Amino acid sequence: MDMERPIEFLPGKLYDWLRREAASWVGEGLVDQGQADAILARYEAEEQRDSGGRLVTILAVLGSLLVGTGVILFFASNWQFIPKPAKVSIILTAIVAAYGLGYYLAFEKGSYPRVGRALIFLGSICYGSGIWLIAQIFHISSHFPDGLLIWLLGIAPLVLVCRSLSVLLEVALLLFIWTIAEPVEFNNYNPLFVPVAGLALWLGYRMRSRLTVGAALLAVLAWITAGGLVAFSGSSDFPAPVFMVSAAAGLCLFMLGGIHGWWEKAERWAPMKFPYQLAGLLGYFAFAFLLSFEGVTGGFRQLVHYPAGLWVLFAAVALSCLSAAAFSLARAGGERPRIYEGTLVLAALAVLGVMTVVSPRLSGTAVYAVMNLLLFISTVGFIVVGYLKREEVLINLGLLFFVVDVIARYFDFFWEMLPKSVFFMAGGVLLLVGGFFLERNRRKMLREMRVMQDAA
Numbered sequence: 001m002d003m004e005r006p007i008e009f010l011p012g013k014l015y016d017w018l019r020r021e022a023a024s025w026v027g028e029g030l031v032d033q034g035q036a037d038a039i040l041a042r043y044e045a046e047e048q049r050d051s052g053g054r055l056v057t058i059l060a061v062l063g064s065l066l067v068g069t070g071v072i073l074f075f076a077s078n079w080q081f082i083p084k085p086a087k088v089s090i091i092l093t094a095i096v097a098a099y100g101l102g103y104y105l106a107f108e109k110g111s112y113p114r115v116g117r118a119l120i121f122l123g124s125i126c127y128g129s130g131i132w133l134i135a136q137i138f139h140i141s142s143h144f145p146d147g148l149l150i151w152l153l154g155i156a157p158l159v160l161v162c163r164s165l166s167v168l169l170e171v172a173l174l175l176f177i178w179t180i181a182e183p184v185e186f187n188n189y190n191p192l193f194v195p196v197a198g199l200a201l202w203l204g205y206r207m208r209s210r211l212t213v214g215a216a217l218l219a220v221l222a223w224i225t226a227g228g229l230v231a232f233s234g235s236s237d238f239p240a241p242v243f244m245v246s247a248a249a250g251l252c253l254f255m256l257g258g259i260h261g262w263w264e265k266a267e268r269w270a271p272m273k274f275p276y277q278l279a280g281l282l283g284y285f286a287f288a289f290l291l292s293f294e295g296v297t298g299g300f301r302q303l304v305h306y307p308a309g310l311w312v313l314f315a316a317v318a319l320s321c322l323s324a325a326a327f328s329l330a331r332a333g334g335e336r337p338r339i340y341e342g343t344l345v346l347a348a349l350a351v352l353g354v355m356t357v358v359s360p361r362l363s364g365t366a367v368y369a370v371m372n373l374l375l376f377i378s379t380v381g382f383i384v385v386g387y388l389k390r391e392e393v394l395i396n397l398g399l400l401f402f403v404v405d406v407i408a409r410y411f412d413f414f415w416e417m418l419p420k421s422v423f424f425m426a427g428g429v430l431l432l433v434g435g436f437f438l439e440r441n442r443r444k445m446l447r448e449m450r451v452m453q454d455a456a
Contacts, residue, residue: 067122087137091130098123106162121166124155128174145185148178152196159203168207172215175200179219183226193223205272214275217253221283224249227313241314241359243287244352249317250283251345255324258341278393281382284348285401288375292405294368294412314356321349337388344381348374375405 022036031039082090098119106116128151134140135147152174159168175196182190197220204212228242257276260269329342351374359367379402386394 063118084137088134091126091133094126095123095130098126103162117162117164117166120158120162120164121170124158124167124170127151127154143186145178145181148174148181149192149196152178156199156203159207163207165207165209165212168203168209168212169215171200171203172212172219175216176219176222179223179226183230187230189227189230190223193219197223205269208271210271210275213272214279217275217279218283221246221249221253221279224313224317225287231313240291241356243290244356245314245317247284247287247291248314248321248349248352250280250285250287251349252280252317252321252324253277254280254284255321255328255342255345256280258328258338259324274393277391278397281394281397285375285378285397288371288378289401289405289408291371292368292375292408294365314353318349318353321345325349337385340381340388341385344378344385348378372405372409375401379405 019040022031022040025031026033026036102116102119102121102123104116105112105119107113109116131147131151135142152171155167156171158164159171178196179190179193182188182193197216200216200219201213204210204216225242225246228245232242254277257273257280260273260276325342325345328338328345331338351370355367355370379398381398382394383398383402386392386396386398
């Protein structure tokens with residue numbers, strides 16, 4: 001009986017790996033070319049699957065956004081002339097109609113899943129808009145970030161029921177906005193963030209959405225920073241140590257990303273390594289860059305007593321980072337790139353911890369010099385580690401912040417020294433020449449990495 005096995009789709013990198021392995025099997029005589037071709041015929045790169053379907057999804061989502069915007073603008077222009085019962089009916093009808101029609105097309109009829117999910121996404125926007133419109137209709141004055149939280153929690157079940165990535169990204173975006181709104185507007189540390197962020201991360205893992213996980217992790221960094229700033233509320237001291245806590249938190253996320261590759265379910269969770277390392281390095285480099293300015297580090301001298309909440313936050317972050325780095329070193333198994341990576345993270349964490357304690361006793365120039373040295377060594381160190389581990393994200397981020405730091409220092413040192421015309425011309429030439437050499441060396445490193453991967 002001829003039973004044809006359905007084609008399975010693999011991520012592009014995994015499919016390329018399988019193709020290289022099949023070629024090596026043929027070269028070693030383990031299989032012949034016909035058998036290798038038969039094996040490869042069972043699989044296909046995910047990028048080749050239904051590329052037109054992705055265009056349909058994009059167009060449907062954009063259409064939903066345009067329809068939603070048009071409906072909101074139409075009713076906004078005539079809102080004052082509509083009776084309250086009619087207003088409530090319009091809101092509820094829009095939500096039910098979008099959800100009902102979307103569910104029918106995607107699941108009951110099943111012929112238009114992408115358009116159906118786009119309509120469900122439109123319903124989630126109508127739901128969120130309805131929260132604010134109901135509050136306006138009945139003149140409800142309340143803690144406005146609660147509206148964001150109700151919106152977020154109200155659409156979260158749709159992710160599981162409808163498997164909608166667009167709604168999942170909406171959840172992540174709302175989480176980020178809600179995280180910032182609470183401390184900025186109400187000086188609230190917002191402990192409720194922890195379970196809500198846990199929900200967003202769980203949904204991201206379940207849907208295997210790296211973009212959602214990355215957005216939720218950036219919200220975590222924003223929450224940690226906000227918590228440190230809240231700890232300084234009412235104090236005349238400069239809150240620069242908050243940036244050190246946030247930089248350490250970025251290192252912690254980076255190391256947690258590395259751990260994903262060693263889980264028992266590595267095949268399922270290993271792709272989540274990327275958002276952890278990307279969000280972690282972005283956070284670390286961004287806050288380390290802020291600490292490289294003399295106007296920021298000079299504020300350390302004003303500090304005598306740190307708020308207790310800041311110590312607790314720093315201790316929790318440092319302990320998590322130390323544990324992750326220690327685990328990484330223990331599992332390195334003699335692999336030099338992993339040892340270098342763990343050592344680099346531990347050294348950076350140690351500098352941040354020591355400087356947090358001793359900075360008030362040092363001169364502003366000394367703190368400025370140490371933090372700039374830390375940023376320089378970190379960028380170069382992560383570029384080297386990225387090359388040794390063959391990870392492009394480390395190389396690209398290291399080069400990005402190396403260039404940004406060079407530009408910043410150029411402004412620091414030469415803005416007052418040179419005539420402005422000479423300053424800009426010299427700066428432009430420096431950027432062009434530097435960009436040329438950096439791009440050439442970056443391409444060279446990436447080519448060498450790919451050659452080593454093919455030879456491995």
